[in-house]
Amino acid sequence: MFAVIATIVTSGVAYRTLYPPPSEQFFAMWILGSHGLAEQYYPDDNPNLTVGSQMNWTLGVYNHMGSIEYVVIRVKILNATLPSPDDLTGKPSPIPPILEFTRVLLDNETWSLPFPWKILNVTQTAKGYVLTGLLIDQKPFSGELAMAVSGFNYRFIFELWFYDQETKDLAFSWRTNNLQHSVWTQIWFNATTTVST
Amino acid sequence: MWTPLANTQNLEDPVTLTREAFTRISEVYRSGGEAPELVAKLNVAIGQIQEAQFARSKGDEADAIRLEEQARTEISEIMADIPGAQERAQHDSTIRLLTVVASIPVVVIVSTFMFYLGLRTWRWYEKMRLFEMRIVEKKKEVD
Numbered sequence: 001m002f003a004v005i006a007t008i009v010t011s012g013v014a015y016r017t018l019y020p021p022p023s024e025q026f027f028a029m030w031i032l033g034s035h036g037l038a039e040q041y042y043p044d045d046n047p048n049l050t051v052g053s054q055m056n057w058t059l060g061v062y063n064h065m066g067s068i069e070y071v072v073i074r075v076k077i078l079n080a081t082l083p084s085p086d087d088l089t090g091k092p093s094p095i096p097p098i099l100e101f102t103r104v105l106l107d108n109e110t111w112s113l114p115f116p117w118k119i120l121n122v123t124q125t126a127k128g129y130v131l132t133g134l135l136i137d138q139k140p141f142s143g144e145l146a147m148a149v150s151g152f153n154y155r156f157i158f159e160l161w162f163y164d165q166e167t168k169d170l171a172f173s174w175r176t177n178n179l180q181h182s183v184w185t186q187i188w189f190n191a192t193t194t195v196s197t
Numbered sequence: 198m199w200t201p202l203a204n205t206q207n208l209e210d211p212v213t214l215t216r217e218a219f220t221r222i223s224e225v226y227r228s229g230g231e232a233p234e235l236v237a238k239l240n241v242a243i244g245q246i247q248e249a250q251f252a253r254s255k256g257d258e259a260d261a262i263r264l265e266e267q268a269r270t271e272i273s274e275i276m277a278d279i280p281g282a283q284e285r286a287q288h289d290s291t292i293r294l295l296t297v298v299a300s301i302p303v304v305v306i307v308s309t310f311m312f313y314l315g316l317r318t319w320r321w322y323e324k325m326r327l328f329e330m331r332i333v334e335k336k337k338e339v340d
């Protein structure tokens with residue numbers, strides 16, 4: 001009798017060892033300030049940025065999807081009125097990204113990447129202030145990047161996309177336990193001066 | 198590690214290659230194996246492709262082509278290494294399965310034997326207590 005019970009218990013343990021139950025699947029993404037903490041995102045903690053003032057952020061992504069993942073961080077610049085990503089529908093912001101970061105992450109791997117940036121140029125027009133020059137990770141970006149009335153409430157939006165092997169395309173949201181999930185984060189700033197101070 | 202998206206053109210091929218390589222590597226992981234060295238190589242190739250895209254956006258077509266060629270070479274090497282990694286994964290998976298299945302009778306035999314030993318020890322202990330009680334009772338009768 002004991003041998004029968006021991007066989008059942010041991011077989012159960014062996015099965016769980018070979019086929020562990022799936023844990024909750026998720027990605028996490030965060031932005032840290034200049035000292036690697038969730039503070040001091042701007043020089044002197046002042047979000048009213050001037051041309052040339054240097055920001056040193058760090059982006060972080062954690063993969064807990066239970067498998068290796070091909071992830072892409074899409075960086076977008078918006079103002080207050082342009083639509084954000086929608087958590088309820090799982091749709092990304094319709095604004096095109098200005099750049100992307102791509103990497104393959106192992107399960108349980110954390111990816112940290114520096115995101116140093118500064119404003120190179122702000123142009124004042126009849127409609128408002130237009131961000132026309134940025135330097136991100138020593139790479140220049142120019143053109144009409146974003147426009148804000150009075151230069152207030154620009155924002156960087158970071159969207160986390162991943163490669164969906166079923167659709168063979170990048171996806172912004174996924175379903176787990178019948179719930180839709182997507183990951184994105186944003187940081188606001190103002191750029192109200194057109195010259196370096 | 199990053200991709201400027203302005204002024205990009207004709208970038209499908211190397212990016213598609215990295216995604217194909219990723220799909221193949223993830224098959225290795227799904228079958229219970231691991232290939233961190235291939236993932237690291239793929240990340241190098243992704244970095245080269247992104248640098249190539251930036252070079253192209255700056256108008257440096259020659260540098261872009263050179264970087265893309267390096268990335269293609271990396272990806273070719275990855276693709277060549279994947280069957281080996283797949284075989285290792287299947288081998289490791291079989292060994293793991295056999296080890297766990299073989300351990301079941303061993304655990305059952307050992308635990309049953311331990312249970313049997315415990316039972317015998319308990320019976321012997323009870324017997325000794327009974328024997329001791331009888332001695333005490335006899336002693337009382339003598340007194």
